[in-house]
Structure formats: structure tokens, C-alpha cells
Amino acid sequence: MHKRLVLYLLLVIFTFYSNVNSAESEGMPQLNPEFWVSQIFWLILTFGFLFIVLSKFILPKISNNLELRKSQILENIETAEKQKIESENKIKEYETLINNSKNEARNYFNEARKKIIQDIDKKREKIEDEINQEIKNAEKEIVELKKGSPEKINKIATETSVHLIKQLIGEEINNSSISAIVEDLSKKNKGKYYGN
Amino acid sequence: MATNPMHQFNVYRIGPEIKIDQVDISFTNASLFMVISSLIILILFNLGSVKKKIIPNKIQLLAELSYSFISKMISDTAGSKGKPYFGFIFSLFMFVLFCNMLGMLPYAFTVTSHIIVTFVLAAFIFIGVTVIGFIKHGLGYLKLFVPSGVPIVLLPLIVVIEVISYLSRPISLSVRLFANMMAGHTMMKVFGGFVISLGLVGGWLPLGFSVALTGLEILVAFLQAYVFAILTCIYLNDALNLHH
Numbered sequence: 001m002h003k004r005l006v007l008y009l010l011l012v013i014f015t016f017y018s019n020v021n022s023a024e025s026e027g028m029p030q031l032n033p034e035f036w037v038s039q040i041f042w043l044i045l046t047f048g049f050l051f052i053v054l055s056k057f058i059l060p061k062i063s064n065n066l067e068l069r070k071s072q073i074l075e076n077i078e079t080a081e082k083q084k085i086e087s088e089n090k091i092k093e094y095e096t097l098i099n100n101s102k103n104e105a106r107n108y109f110n111e112a113r114k115k116i117i118q119d120i121d122k123k124r125e126k127i128e129d130e131i132n133q134e135i136k137n138a139e140k141e142i143v144e145l146k147k148g149s150p151e152k153i154n155k156i157a158t159e160t161s162v163h164l165i166k167q168l169i170g171e172e173i174n175n176s177s178i179s180a181i182v183e184d185l186s187k188k189n190k191g192k193y194y195g196n
Numbered sequence: 197m198a199t200n201p202m203h204q205f206n207v208y209r210i211g212p213e214i215k216i217d218q219v220d221i222s223f224t225n226a227s228l229f230m231v232i233s234s235l236i237i238l239i240l241f242n243l244g245s246v247k248k249k250i251i252p253n254k255i256q257l258l259a260e261l262s263y264s265f266i267s268k269m270i271s272d273t274a275g276s277k278g279k280p281y282f283g284f285i286f287s288l289f290m291f292v293l294f295c296n297m298l299g300m301l302p303y304a305f306t307v308t309s310h311i312i313v314t315f316v317l318a319a320f321i322f323i324g325v326t327v328i329g330f331i332k333h334g335l336g337y338l339k340l341f342v343p344s345g346v347p348i349v350l351l352p353l354i355v356v357i358e359v360i361s362y363l364s365r366p367i368s369l370s371v372r373l374f375a376n377m378m379a380g381h382t383m384m385k386v387f388g389g390f391v392i393s394l395g396l397v398g399g400w401l402p403l404g405f406s407v408a409l410t411g412l413e414i415l416v417a418f419l420q421a422y423v424f425a426i427l428t429c430i431y432l433n434d435a436l437n438l439h440h
Contacts, residue, residue, distance in 0.1 A: 042226065043317070
């Protein structure tokens with residue numbers, strides 16, 4: 001293992017020296033003035049051409065493109081801001097519209113409710129009046145009926161008792177004596193039957 | 197046995213020899229890769245700028261992101277006065293970036309690994325910045341070498357140091373890029389050579405290193421292009437806004 005490493009190192013050193021020696025034997029080609037003038041000539045030619053074409057034709061185009069883009073982007077931003085403001089105004093308008101219409105709708109609703117309530121109240125009053133009238137009439141009738149009813153009852157009671165006695169005994173009895181008894185009874189039982 | 201790791205930096209003629217007054221300006225592999233990276237940049241950014249879409253597609257997004265990246269870099273370092281130089285900084289950054297990145301392809305040539313190329317770029321920047329400084333501020337630009345708030349006793353020393361640091365700008369700028377590119381590619385080549393010469397037995401370790409180095413080199417390729425561009429912006433800032 002060690003032997004191999006040493007051999008390897010020796011090989012590296014040898015190749016390095018052989019390379020360096022061969023380099024020194026020829027020297028630097030850069031210092032050989034044979035083609036200096038040619039290199040200067042062609043450098044001036046190519047670099048001059050490059051410089052002129054770049055600065056006269058190509059770079060202005062690139063700069064134009066950049067400026068164009070910049071201005072266009074600025075324009076776009078401006079229009080975007082304008083549109084944003086416009087849309088905000090539109091939103092505000094829309095909101096006020098909606099609020100107004102909401103209020104209107106509420107007013108309409110309230111008015112309609114009031115009307116309806118009034119109508120209902122009127123109708124109810126009318127109907128209540130009618131009902132009251134009916135009740136009064138009915139009460140009147142009842143009172144009249146009440147007034148007239150004891151006499152009629154007495155009359156009926158007298159007639160029926162006459163008929164009954166006639167059928168039971170077969171003898172006609174004087175009306176006036178029976179009616180006297182009925183009236184006497186009805187006076188005794190007045191509180192019992194009419195509950196006044 | 198292993199191929200020379202510096203071999204990849206060799207410049208050779210492609211096609212016929214072109215000479216103007218005894219000066220050789222032949223088309224070389226370096227020229228080829230300069231042309232290729234320029235064309236790739238132009239095609240990419242042309243594709244990214246033809247369609248005007250509000251929501252960009254991928255290439256358009258790439259072009260626009262690069263545009264705003266460089267634009268932000270210039271406005272952060274040089275302020276609003278640096279705007280007229282946007283085209284140059286943009287081309288510079290893209291050229292260096294694509295030359296670096298193309299160099300990462302196997303068998304490709306790295307244009308920026310040659311000191312002459314980076315030095316010409318840096319010298320052009322240095323001269324340009326100095327000229328801009330003198331045009332904007334006249335002789336007042338020399339105040340750059342006299343920082344405010346320094347005791348008079350120290351002033352001669354400080355001025356000398358400032359002048360040296362100013363003059364060494366093109367060298368530091370060019371050597372930084374060139375050395376990074378050359379060192380990275382040499383390292384990758386050396387480790388690649390290890391993989392071959394150690395074979396199946398011991399080649400796995402350098403192979404792993406190679407993979408890791410490739411990732412590192414891609415990072416370095418971007419970083420050096422960024423550093424090159426941002427240092428240019430800083431120098432430009434000195435010339436445009438005299439702080440001292």
C-alpha cells in the first residue's frame with residue numbers, strides 16, 4: 001500500500017516536471033511579437049465593428065423596448081387606478097341606491113300595514129256595532145217575551161188543567177176558579193221558574 | 197510525453213499571408229475567435245431586440261437583463277454623467293466576457309489570454325479616460341494627483357505615488373485579465389495532461405480537479421470581464437467627477 005502511494009507520488013512529480021519543462025522550453029507564445037500587429041489590427045477591426053453596430057443599432061432598440069414597457073406599465077397602472085376609483089364610486093352609488101330602495105320598501109310596507117290595520121279596525125268596529133245591535137234586539141225580544149210569558153203560561157196552564165180535569169172527571173169546571181188557582185201557584189213559584 | 201500546456205496559446209496564420217508595408221496583419225486563429233465572439237454577441241443581441249414584446253421571450257429577457265445590468269453598473273459607479281459611454285462599456289464587457297467564455301470550449305483559443313490584446317484595450321481606455329478628463333476639467337484634472345486634506349510635508353511623496361498609480365492603471369488592468377486567463381487555462385491543461393499520463397490507475401484525482409477547475413474558470417471568466425468593465429467605469433468616474 002505504501003509502496004503504491006510512493007510510486008503514485010513519484011509519477012505525479014515526474015509528469016509535473018515534464019510538463020513544466022516542456023513549457024519552459026518553448027516559453028510564452030504571448031511574448032512572441034510575430035503576430036502582435038495582426039492581433040491589434042483584428043482587435044480594432046472586430047471590436048470597432050461590434051461597438052459601432054451595438055451602440056448605433058442594437059442598444060437603442062433595447063433601450064426603446066425597455067422605455068416602451070416602462071411607459072406602458074405605468075399607463076396600465078394609471079388606468080387600473082382610475083378604474084378602481086370608478087368602480088369604488090359605482091359601488092357607493094349602488095349601495096346608496098340599495099339603501100334608498102330599502103327605505104322606500106320599508107315605508108311602503110309600513111303604510112300598507114297601517115292601512116290594513118285601519119281597515120281591519122273599521123270593519124271590526126262595524127261588525128261589533130252590528131253584533132251589539134243584534135244583541136240589544138235579542139235582549140229586547142227576550143225582555144218582551146219575558147213580560148208576556150207568565151200570562152201565556154197561566155193561560156195555557158188553565159186550559160190544560162181544564163182539559164185534564166174534563167177528561168179525568170168528565171165534568172166541566174169553571175174557568176175562573178182554575179185560573180185563580182194557577183195564578184196563585186205561579187205567584188208562589190215565580191222565583192223558581194224565571195230565575196230573576 | 198504530455199503536450200506542452202503553453203501550446204494552446206500559440207497564434208498561427210489561417211489562410212493567406214496579408215502584408216501591408218512589411219507589416220503582417222494575416223488572419224490568425226486569434227482573429228477568428230475575435231470575429232466569432234463579435235458575431236455571437238451581435239446575433240444574440242439583435243435577436244433580443246427585434247421583437248418588441250411586453251412580456252419578453254428568453255433571448256429578449258437576456259438582452260434586456262444585460263442592458264439593465266451594465267446600465268446599473270455605470271450609474272452606480274460613474275453616476276448620470278457616465279451615460280454617453282454606455283455603448284462602449286457595454287461592448288467592452290460583452291467582448292471580454294464572450295472571449296473569455298469561448299476560451300472555455302475545448303480546442304478553442306482564448307483571445308484575452310494574450311497580453312497584447314488586453315493591453316491595447318487597457319491602453320485605449322487609459323488614453324480615452326485621460327483625454328476625457330482634460331477636456332472636462334482642463335488643467336484642473338491634474339488636481340487628481342493632489343488629494344485634499346494631506347499635510348504639506350507629505351504632499352511631494354503622495355503626488356509621486358498618485359502619478360505612479362495612475363500611470364500603472366493600463367498595466368494593472370491588462371495584466372490582471374491576461375494573467376487570470378493564461379493561468380487558468382494553463383492549470384486546466386496541466387491537470388488534463390495528468391489525467392492522460394496517469395491513465396486509468398491514477399487519473400481520477402486530476403480528472404476531479406479538472407472538473408472543479410472548469411467551474412472555477414467559468415466563474416473567473418465572468419468575474420474578470422466584470423472587473424475589467426467596472427474598473428473602466430471607476431476610471432471614467434475619476435475623469436467625469438473630479439472629487440479631489
